[in-house]
Amino acid sequence: MRPTPGTENTRKGVPERRINKSGMFFNNMDPPEAAAASRERAADTWIGVLGPAALLGLSVVGYAAGVAPKLLGISWVAFGAMAGAIPLGRRASRRGHARGLAWGYGLASGAMITSAAVFLLPGAIDHHAAFGGFGVAAGIVLGYSAHTVGHRLSHAETAFEDTALRLTAHALAAGAVIGVVYGAMPELGPLLGLAIVSHKGPAGYAAARRLASQGKSTTSLLVPAAGVGITAIPAALIELPATDAGNGLIFGFAAGVFLHVAMDFLPRCEIGGEIYEAAAVEEGSHALLDRLRLHAVASTILGGVAVFLAWLVVSG
16 A cells, blocks of 8 residues: 555654655654744754855955965865765765765874874974973863863753754864964965865764754754854964964964864774764674774775875975
């Protein structure tokens, strides 16, 4: 017997879905609940529009104020990477794509670790060995602390979707660090910034997949997509005292922050993790996770090798 339009046959353990005219499904929602969900989606849409609008305005102002075009380019690459991954995540919301997540996270984290170690650590030590080392330690510790305390945002009652809220906080912080680094040393090439924001693609993909699988709007993810540029452009205009100790601290701190972010993005194929959930394996079944671990290692190594090869091309 064919299901009636707007419904699906109820299977064991799967609730009936009712689909509204916009295509969003509500699992056994009463009309008031469905109306509230529609209002939430509308609010997310308006909030999402603010992100690219703010980035566009700041880009115009920053260009007029003399912000390096390469920093503007990095900001828009970060936006394009996350925004472009959103529709891919939406399409994958009802499928696993665990291998894609492992490769996305692995490539990004490998590139970030290598870039921080090659382009930031030597500068920190060259400027001031002790302050550079203290900066690295501060960046790792504060990055971890902010990430851990920031988890409390998921319990906050706000009009902004909690996944997008956490990603926005992360993007704004990373953008501020990138802006300060490029403002202090404008001769830095774009390779560092591009490698640092390479995680925006897999992060946007994973977040969009998670939100879409819950029937939530993904438009709010445009705000964290623009977040790097929103803080990087104003931060680049700040003139900091040019001292060896200060530069060592700045570059060390940046290296520590990005090393923490890179380590946090390492693909972990453990039970209960994001890749495990995407794989949809039953608890106790380790065969698929064991194969995914090999993909995770290979992708992380390849991400580092890609930065090395790019460095050879640029420096040669």
